[in-house]
Structure formats: structure tokens, C-alpha cells
Amino acid sequence: MPCSVGRAAHRRLTLAGVETTLDRIRAFLAEHRPPTPALVIDVDTVLSRYAALADAFAPGRVQYAVKANPAPPVLRALARAGAAFDVASPAEIDLCLRAGAPPESLSYGNTIKKPADIATAHARGVTEFTCDARGDLDNIARHAPGARVSVRLLVDDGPDSITPFGQKFGCRADEAARLCLDAASAGLEPVGVSFHVGSQQLDPGAWDVAIASAAKVFTTVSEHGVRLHRLNVGGGFGVPYAGPAPSVETYATGVREALAAHFPDTRPELVIEPGRAVVAEAGVIRCEVVLVSRKSEADPHRWVFLDIGRYNGLAETENEAIAYRFDVVGEHTGADGPVIIAGPTCDGDDVLYQRTPYRLPLSLRQGDRIDILATGAYTASYSSVAFNGIEPLRTYCISEGRLISAE
Numbered sequence: 001m002p003c004s005v006g007r008a009a010h011r012r013l014t015l016a017g018v019e020t021t022l023d024r025i026r027a028f029l030a031e032h033r034p035p036t037p038a039l040v041i042d043v044d045t046v047l048s049r050y051a052a053l054a055d056a057f058a059p060g061r062v063q064y065a066v067k068a069n070p071a072p073p074v075l076r077a078l079a080r081a082g083a084a085f086d087v088a089s090p091a092e093i094d095l096c097l098r099a100g101a102p103p104e105s106l107s108y109g110n111t112i113k114k115p116a117d118i119a120t121a122h123a124r125g126v127t128e129f130t131c132d133a134r135g136d137l138d139n140i141a142r143h144a145p146g147a148r149v150s151v152r153l154l155v156d157d158g159p160d161s162i163t164p165f166g167q168k169f170g171c172r173a174d175e176a177a178r179l180c181l182d183a184a185s186a187g188l189e190p191v192g193v194s195f196h197v198g199s200q201q202l203d204p205g206a207w208d209v210a211i212a213s214a215a216k217v218f219t220t221v222s223e224h225g226v227r228l229h230r231l232n233v234g235g236g237f238g239v240p241y242a243g244p245a246p247s248v249e250t251y252a253t254g255v256r257e258a259l260a261a262h263f264p265d266t267r268p269e270l271v272i273e274p275g276r277a278v279v280a281e282a283g284v285i286r287c288e289v290v291l292v293s294r295k296s297e298a299d300p301h302r303w304v305f306l307d308i309g310r311y312n313g314l315a316e317t318e319n320e321a322i323a324y325r326f327d328v329v330g331e332h333t334g335a336d337g338p339v340i341i342a343g344p345t346c347d348g349d350d351v352l353y354q355r356t357p358y359r360l361p362l363s364l365r366q367g368d369r370i371d372i373l374a375t376g377a378y379t380a381s382y383s384s385v386a387f388n389g390i391e392p393l394r395t396y397c398i399s400e401g402r403l404i405s406a407e
């Protein structure tokens with residue numbers, strides 16, 4: 001039987017010391033049995049993913065996008081490893097500072113900010129800001145005099161971004177060049193250009209068009225006597241969910257080739273800003289089946305209701321954008337069948353998957369446990385406070401297999 005062969009091979013690997021993230025998380029869950037739903041983050045995996053990205057993009061600077069998972073142990077471990085941070089609010093700034101990150105390592109990447117937020121960031125020692133509009137640039141000049149400024153370019157995130165940003169952020173190249181020059185006139189230090197090609201971007205070629213457009217901004221600005229020297233190519237690096245994703249090395253090669261093509265003379269300093277690629281694969285959500293039902297006896301589909309849904313951690317299932325992998329815990333060796341998977345709240349939109357074909361064992365019953373894999377990014381941080389009285393997703397961080405925080 002293929003599955004027992006798999007298990008034997010798995011045991012051999014574990015005995016040989018090749019323990020996977022999932023092994024460590026499952027061992028923790030077996031020992032501690034936290035109430036479900038529970039997100040378990042293996043901080044050692046966060047560090048190895050960070051190291052892989054830092055290696056692949058060396059000597060580029062890695063700014064971890066805090067919104068993907070702001071758990072304090074994650075931030076502490078990354079700060080200790082020398083990561084920089086992309087922050088979007090005074091609260092995220094304080095989280096990073098409390099985690100031991102020096103203020104120089106923080107970049108205020110959110111282009112939507114109040115004057116008071118800029119003043120707070122400045123008072124905390126943050127010296128780098130991103131903007132994409134005149135109004136925000138004026139506020140930065142007023143409330144963070146002398147700050148370093150990057151201008152965010154609007155790029156087409158194309159059909160291969162699973163969770164695109166659309167048109168919300170960035171400005172066109174001509175406006176970006178103008179803002180860089182205006183920043184210099186306003187006594188700020190324009191350092192370069194940033195962009196984001198859309199999250200879970202599965203096309204490594206997507207960076208090429210954006211880097212070409214950034215190079216134009218560098219040229220235009222230099223023609224007016226201002227030299228830019230930094231290129232922030234954003235995040236967006238994909239991870240495998242139900243389907244595969246390119247490797248970190250493939251993304252790095254794509255970026256390196258685009259830099260060589262569009263910056264033939266002087267290569268700018270490279271900054272990457274990954275969120276998902278640092279934390280997604282470090283996390284597993286253990287949840288419980290609340291109910292299995294059919295709308296009629298003849299209905300081939302079972303509805304499987306979980307104790308986690310759109311509002312307590314799985315927001316990225318909106319439009320079924322992210323198709324997570326589900327792994328039923330325990331012995332379910334019989335046949336499987338088609339299911340619609342839904343969350344626990346009284347909201348009609350709290351259905352996770354009804355178009356994406358999912359199959360679960362026919363033996364699945366209420367009370368069974370399911371592990372949802374690669375759920376370390378954009379889960380706990382998207383969880384509502386108490387929709388329908390359901391509490392936010394709890395995060396348990398482990399390192400070397402031991403619990404280091406629960407909140």
C-alpha cells in the first residue's frame with residue numbers, strides 16, 4: 001500500500017534526524033493539545049527561510065514585511081538574524097522595536113499614512129519612508145525632515161499574481177521621477193524606487209517589466225542632477241500551496257537577469273521585502289470539524305464546516321485565491337469524495353471553497369482534526385477580534401520543538 005510505504009520512509013528519515021517542520025509541529029500538537037483552531041509557527045523554519053532568501057539575493061537587504069506575521073518571537077528571531085523590517089503603522093514600529101530591531105532597520109513602506117503617524121515614526125528614530133503622492137511627500141518633509149525617501153512605482157501585477165494589489169499603490173514613472181526631484185528640493189534624501197509585483201506572484205518574469213520601468217525613473221532623475229542608488233523590488237515571492245511555486249533561487253535569478261539587462265552600467269543596491277515567503281511554510285493551523293452534512297440525500301457533495309473560516313484566520317480564501325492543503329489527522333484510509341468547505345460563522349460569505357475541487361475522506365466525522373498546511377502568512381494577522389463571538393486565531397510559537405510563546 002503506497003501510504004504505508006510512505007510512512008516507513010518517513011520514519012526512517014525521522015530516525016536519521018531529518019525532521020521536517022510538519023514533524024516538529026505535529027509533535028508539539030500531540031504533546032500540548034491546544035484548543036483548536038491553533039496556528040503553530042516553527043520559528044526555526046522562519047529563520048531558515050529568511051537565510052535562504054538572504055543567500056539567494058545577496059548582497060541585497062531583506063526587509064521582512066511585518067504584516068504577514070507579527071508574532072513577537074518571529075520578529076525577535078529575525079531581528080537577531082540581522083533582518084530589516086517593512087512596517088506600515090506606528091503599532092508595527094513598536095512591535096519591531098520591542099523585538100530588538102534598531103530603528104535604522106525599519107522602513108515605513110505604507111504609502112497611506114497620517115501626518116501624526118509620520119511624526120510618531122520620526123520620533124521613534126525611523127529614517128526611511130516610501131511615498132507615491134505629493135500630499136504624503138509634503139507630510140514627510142514636514143514631520144520627518146531629512147528622511148530618506150523611496151518612491152513607489154505602479155506596476156502591472158499581471159495575471160500570475162494570485163493576490164494582486166491592483167491599482168491602489170504606486171504612481172506612474174513620470175510622476176515617480178517628479179516626486180524624487182521634489183523630495184530633493186524639499187530637503188529630503190531621495191534614495192530610489194520601490195514596487196510590488198503582487199503577492200503570491202508565480203511568474204518570476206513579472207519583475208522584469210517593473211525593473212525596466214524603474215530604470216527609466218533612475219535615468220530621468222539623473223538627467224536632473226539627482227542620483228538614485230537603491231531599488232526595492234518588493235515581496236510577492238510565492239510558496240507552494242495546493243499547487244507548486246518557483247524556488248527562491250528561480251526568483252533571484254529572474255531579478256538578477258533583469259537588473260543586468262536594465263542597469264547595465266551601475267547596479268543599484270537591491271532590497272527585497274518578502275512577507276509570505278518568510279513565514280508561510282513555517283506555520284500549520286490545526287482545526288476541528290464541527291459538522292459534516294448534505295443538503296439532500298442525493299447531493300454528492302458533503303458540506304464540511306470547520307472551526308476556522310474567513311474571519312478567524314483564513315481571509316486569503318476570499319475568491320478562493322489561496323488554495324491551502326488540508327491534511328486529515330489520524331487514520332482515514334478509505335475512499336474520499338467531493339466536499340464544500342466552510343467556516344463556522346453565521347455569514348454567507350464564510351465559505352472557503354465551493355468552486356475549487358476539494359476531496360476529503362468519506363469517513364470524516366465531527367470532532368475529527370485537520371491540519372491546514374503552509375498557513376504561517378496572512379492568517380493570524382487577518383483574524384477578526386470577535387466576529388460572532390469567535391476569538392482571534394491563537395498563535396503558538398515553537399523553537400527546537402519547545403513552546404516559546406502562546407498568544
Ligand SMILES: *Cc1c(COP(=O)(O)O)cnc(C)c1O
Pocket residue numbers: 065067068086109110196198199200234235236237273274275276277
Ligand atoms: C505586503 C507587502 C510586502 C510583502 O508581500 P509578500 O507578497 O507577502 O511577499 C512587501 N512590501 C510591501 C510594501 C507590502 O505591503
